[in-house]
Amino acid sequence: MSQPLITLDFLDKAPATEAPALPLDVRVSAATRTGRTRKLYIESYGCQMNFSDSEIVSSILADEGFDTTEDLAGADLVLLNTCSIREKAEQTVRMRLTQINSHKKRNPGMLVGVLGCMAERLKAKFLEEEKIVDLVVGPDAYRDLPQLISQVDGGQKAVNVLLSREETYADITPVRLNSNGVSAFISIMRGCDNMCSFCVVPFTRGRERSRDTHSILQEARDLVAAGYKEVTLLGQNVDSYKWASADGLEHVNFAQLLERVALVSAHLRVRFSTSHPKDITDEVLHTMARHDNICKYIHLPAQSGNSRVLELMNRTYDRPWYEERVAAIRRILGDDCAISTDMIAGFCSETEAEHQDTLSLIDHVQYDMAYMFFYSERPGTLAARKLADDVPLDVKKRRLQEIIDRQQAHSRARYERGVGRVHQVLVENFSKRSEEHLSGRNSQSQVVIFPKQNFQKGDYVNVLVTSTTGGALLGEAI
Numbered sequence: 001m002s003q004p005l006i007t008l009d010f011l012d013k014a015p016a017t018e019a020p021a022l023p024l025d026v027r028v029s030a031a032t033r034t035g036r037t038r039k040l041y042i043e044s045y046g047c048q049m050n051f052s053d054s055e056i057v058s059s060i061l062a063d064e065g066f067d068t069t070e071d072l073a074g075a076d077l078v079l080l081n082t083c084s085i086r087e088k089a090e091q092t093v094r095m096r097l098t099q100i101n102s103h104k105k106r107n108p109g110m111l112v113g114v115l116g117c118m119a120e121r122l123k124a125k126f127l128e129e130e131k132i133v134d135l136v137v138g139p140d141a142y143r144d145l146p147q148l149i150s151q152v153d154g155g156q157k158a159v160n161v162l163l164s165r166e167e168t169y170a171d172i173t174p175v176r177l178n179s180n181g182v183s184a185f186i187s188i189m190r191g192c193d194n195m196c197s198f199c200v201v202p203f204t205r206g207r208e209r210s211r212d213t214h215s216i217l218q219e220a221r222d223l224v225a226a227g228y229k230e231v232t233l234l235g236q237n238v239d240s241y242k243w244a245s246a247d248g249l250e251h252v253n254f255a256q257l258l259e260r261v262a263l264v265s266a267h268l269r270v271r272f273s274t275s276h277p278k279d280i281t282d283e284v285l286h287t288m289a290r291h292d293n294i295c296k297y298i299h300l301p302a303q304s305g306n307s308r309v310l311e312l313m314n315r316t317y318d319r320p321w322y323e324e325r326v327a328a329i330r331r332i333l334g335d336d337c338a339i340s341t342d343m344i345a346g347f348c349s350e351t352e353a354e355h356q357d358t359l360s361l362i363d364h365v366q367y368d369m370a371y372m373f374f375y376s377e378r379p380g381t382l383a384a385r386k387l388a389d390d391v392p393l394d395v396k397k398r399r400l401q402e403i404i405d406r407q408q409a410h411s412r413a414r415y416e417r418g419v420g421r422v423h424q425v426l427v428e429n430f431s432k433r434s435e436e437h438l439s440g441r442n443s444q445s446q447v448v449i450f451p452k453q454n455f456q457k458g459d460y461v462n463v464l465v466t467s468t469t470g471g472a473l474l475g476e477a478i
């Protein structure tokens with residue numbers, strides 16, 4: 001837990017075929033060491049939005065005299081940027097707070113703050129429930145941190161959980177803490193208006209809003225100038241990106257934004273996440289087809305393969321619609337475009353036959369990768385208010401395991417397809433197995449490992465793949 005984690009710390013690991021995957025790892029921000037007087041230790045849970053927000057928080061606090069540190073015991077301020085997506089995510093944070101309590105006993109001057117989605121969901125209740133917490137700040141209130149910290153310095157507890165309709169932190173240059181110097185996140189929107197019945201995000205992140213196109217393009221240009229080779233455009237639902245200039249003369253949708261970011265530099269790879277099946281348009285797919293530097297990878301969470309369950313989930317599409325969007329991807333981008341999904345096992349009233357539909361969708365699409373979960377009821381959501389969480393835990397877990405097993409076979413098959421072909425790989429790091437090997441990803445986001453020769457981080461290398469472990473491609477530069 002104490003080592004600094006890099007942006008793509010799933011490199012070298014098998015694709016995430018066991019739950020919980022991406023949305024539950026934890027990142028400790030790397031040390032900045034610029035000689036500032038106070039030390040900030042920041043740990044981030046949940047999704048990439050939170051990792052990206054921690055970089056904004058660090059930027060705001062750098063102006064207040066804080067350097068980030070990897071040393072929890074010696075920190076003046078400890079911040080946990082938290083996630084509420086499933087009950088387990090919240091339990092993890094509560095357990096972490098008890099560990100931090102023992103550090104605070106040894107270092108009584110240490111201030112402890114909770115940021116992010118759990119802060120937003122629990123608000124001032126957090127201060128009552130967890131005595132160790134001094135500061136509770138929701139995702140739209142980070143600009144207020146300096147003021148809140150001075151309040152805490154003065155001996156009071158502080159809370160700001162106001163959500164905003166406008167805040168996008170567009171003018172704040174993030175301190176790149178989670179980065180390997182090759183790949184960076186750019187937040188393009190915040191919040192979500194979709195109200196999927198299982199999901200807490202609309203309550204913790206507020207209304208959907210899109211960030212100024214020009215500030216996004218400027219951030220991409222700055223990253224290129226700093227030597228970055230890849231950006232990932234982030235939002236809960238990137239396909240509904242919509243921005244208009246104040247004079248109303250300029251209107252930009254997601255396909256247009258994607259194209260403009262791709263045009264920043266032909267040497268900059270562009271990725272994006274997440275696409276909602278109801279919103280992904282042929283225009284986006286054609287834009288991807290036109291630009292080699294837009295990676296051929298689409299995260300298109302289905303959640304379920306059954307139309308009745310999808311309706312209960314309020315996903316606003318049914319299975320035929322989803323299958324048609326997959327067919328459009330295959331039609332416009334071909335079979336080489338990777339597709340991944342999120343699946344939820346054991347949603348309210350899901351029958352055995354409906355669960356089989358999820359398995360059959362997995363077989364139909366043959367996903368490259370999936371994040372898979374069992375349903376966890378979240379207080380305040382539509383499902384919690386209107387539907388019974390009636391699938392027994394052991395049944396949820398068994399169904400989840402069946403989903404994982406089914407997907408694992410497809411992930412392996414997709415890796416096997418890559419053997420015997422040449423892949424363009426962007427080198428991101430040394431392989432975790434050996435310093436003699438480099439590790440990177442192809443356009444489809446598959447991990448590729450090869451002997452390093454004279455190549456280095458940030459290089460594009462053509463690699464002839466000769467074998468696969470099922471979770472990574474192995475080969476040699478040509």
Ligand code: SAH
Pocket residue numbers: 023085086198199200235236237274275276301303342343344373374375376377378
């Ligand atoms: N905006 C993204 C999802 C973000 S949350 C989208 O719409 O696809 C990431 C994933 O967590 C979801 O896709 C869903 O599969 C899972 N998830 C969300 N709420 C959940 C819950 N209550 N129980 C189990 N899994 C959940």
Ligand code: SF4
Pocket residue numbers: 192193194195196199200201202236237276
């Ligand atoms: Fe949650 Fe649905 Fe919004 Fe995704 S689109 S964040 S699942 S409400």
Ligand code: F3S
Pocket residue numbers: 023045046047048049050082083084085116117200201204205
């Ligand atoms: Fe978790 Fe909030 Fe992200 S609930 S998944 S940290 S938007």
